[in-house]
Amino acid sequence: MMSTSRTDILTAIRKNKPAAVPRPTLRDLSSSGIEGDLLALFKKHLKEADGEFYRLESGKEVSALIKKLFPDAKVICSATPEVKGSRPIKPDTDPHSLADVDVGVFRAKFGVAENGAIWVTEEDLVITALGVLPEHLIVLLDPDRIVSNMHAAYREVKLDEHHYGCFMMGPSATADIGAVHVNGAQGSRSLAIIFLAH
Amino acid sequence: MSFNIVHPEKLAAEFLNKDKQHEPQHDEHLWTSRVKRDKEAASIPEWEEFRELASRIKQHTLTHLDQYLEQFEINAVKHGAVVHWARTAEEHNQIVLDILRQHSVKDVIKSKSMLQEECGMIPFLEKHGISVTESDLGERIQQLDKEQPSHIVVPAVHKTKEDIARLFARHIGTDPNNTDAHYLNDSMRKHARPLFLKAQAAMTGANFAIAETGSFVVCTNEGNADIGASLPPLHIASIGIEKLIPTTEDLAIFIRMLSRSALGSKITQYTSHFSGPRKNSELHIILTDNGRSKRLGMPEFWESLKCIRCGACMNTCPVFRRSSGLSYGAVYGGPIGIILDPTIDEKKYSELPYHSSLCGSCTEVCPVKIDISGQIRQWRRVMADHKRLSLIRRLAFKAGAAVLSRPKLFRAAEAGAYGSIKLLPHFLIYNNLFNAWGKHREMPPFAKETFHDWYQKNHENDEHIQD
């Protein structure tokens, strides 16, 4: 039955599709909408998306900052070697076990100046739930790894290599109740970027 | 399939007359999105070029859709996904049920999917004993209130904070008098978490499917799709066949436009890309037609398949903002709904094309350049051709056309207009039938002498002309 459906759908498309429209050629758009220093733009747009940022020099400083920002945090789970969390994470960790994580820590591959988003993949998270289940996120980012806009970003992205990859722009948000902007709808309540060279 | 004909004007009047709060707030919130959209669109100097590019990429993909679907399937399978094909909503739902049964699933957590909405999937699964929880906050609100989403991006935008506070009080035990959005949101977050953790399967839709890589993209602001997809070992994604685009290079254009058009933000907080299943998990993709291949063969309407479901046409539509999406009585409301719904059921939705002032704003705001307003006009022609115009409308036209093409009749009718107001402009004919003009408006001030008469009397040797 499934193969019949496949054939039927493809046959109907072949029968019905309008005359071919050629594929437009895309010119280089990597500077579209971008004026000025990439890092400065990244910070500005991250702020607009309710993200925070800090510039630190070492993993130790990151751990100290986490303690300062989240003094009550019990479970800290880190996917990056610079920060040693309170609970280890491995590829075969049951994602459900991250339900009580207060702070998740990982390193993003790069940032996007246009919107303040970071690109993070399954590889960076060890398990994907680390990107969305923790109450708060601390994300390390090499300040030299900021691309201009989404055109430049998608040139860096290798979808074939990861089952999951995400442009994350600040913490979770919603405005579904009375159009009031609220962070922490379902994913993280806060997201702070730590500029720390790789 | 046809039940009663939907009368959007009546449902709209109910919404407008409800109180002095719902409609003004609805209008204001959606207009704010439109204003933010303008600001964000202006931040891309090539915006109008982008609209053209996005339109052509979609046209190209749709006119090669068979090839791109095959390419997508090959690459998705390469990543380990299982690809299913569904001709209809019923077939889609059956495939979902079969997969869920194979995995003994009892609880599903799902993110927003207009396609699953279109298929009536939740009622179907519930009938078969499977519990399904909407995880998008707006969708969850609508699910608890047993209503359809009223907007494709902000499903509960027609509700006030007070409505939601009362609803949550009934269902999740919050304080009915506490209307603070932070409190309500946080309560739902805490309520939803165990449901995420308990679910044995996650379902999502997709905003885009990329043929080149076999990946699909889900855009959310809440991260709810990602939570769902990262927990249970089973992820089912329903993808309408029109969601295909060729490459990630094309994707950049759409991602830059989607959320700017929808809510006036640069991108959604989460723009998530799925290429095959997680480790020790299964990913099932259901490529669903449900009338799309048929629409592809409608020369005047196929371009509606370019739609990326941003909702910009709803935000900008002055009629939608005053009516709410529920007035359209269909899964898809607003301008895009007017042109999609009749392809699903022409009779039931025969009045929708008239729920528009034809202002044309939808066409100009559309990021993929669907001439929505032009298609609404075209649908009116279809409805007239197929004799679907209501009797009153038809009678008025017959009378009107007879008078409007015959000078003597026209002047005679016009002469009778002053005082008795029996004139032909059609709104006035309607006025006599419905008295609709006069409900909120004074009558227009008929002149004692028409221009036609004045010209005959005065113009040849008129003195005012050079004054």
Next chain:
Amino acid sequence: MTVGLFIPCYIDAVYPEVAIATLQLLEKLHVKVEYPAAQICCGQPMANEGDQVDSAPVEQHFVETFRNYEYIVAPSASCVSHVRLYMDAIRQTPEVQQVRRSTFELVEFITDILKITEFPWAEFPHSIAIHNSCSAIRSLHIAQSTEVMSTPFDKTAALLRKVKGLKLVTMDRPDECCGFGGTFCVTDEAVSASMGKDKNADITRHGAQFAASTDMSCLMHLQGIARREKTDLEFIHVAQILNGGPYSRPNNSLTKEPGNSNIDGQPSANSKNKSHVL
């Protein structure tokens, strides 16, 4: 050049002063104008409903009436947009196509064909909000719509800026539909009235005394609402401002004195403060 003047039915019957202003203005601009007496309607009311069958004879009559004119000018963006963009219920003969191409709305005719920018006789010492109709904006491109990310322009405003004493007022939603929409105004009465109320409120909130438009059909609807709500807002066609009147009915006195009669033939509530009352 001889122009065939097309006066839409509702202007003929309800607002003849707008037709007179249009005629006089064109003549002031040294255009030879003829008003073919056989004219009636362009077919828009039927065509907008999708009724091509009943639209066809009306469209045919329009073409027959105007086929011999080099230009056809109408003080209505809505009718002109029907003729130019949608008049296809009849066979598209070269003659039909010629008539469609040659039909212009007054503001665009003055701007693009006559290329006239000065109206030394015109004076209107009032604050005005321009209501360019949806047809004017999105069909005829008399003004740039706010949806489109492109350099803004407004041909109506450009002309009105040349009028002595006139002050232009901007609205929060300058190109939001007023809710008239032809038969929409009665078939979707509640929504239409709500849109109209919001439009009037936007105009009033910004201190405008008048709403000026290229389309009397929009203004008829807005005026109906304003009179019902007993607000002071007044309504005027752009042709009347550019021509310097007439501001009231041909069979009433054509005087421009303050305290003139208003549309209902009754003294306006605030006529002391306004010299031009429609």
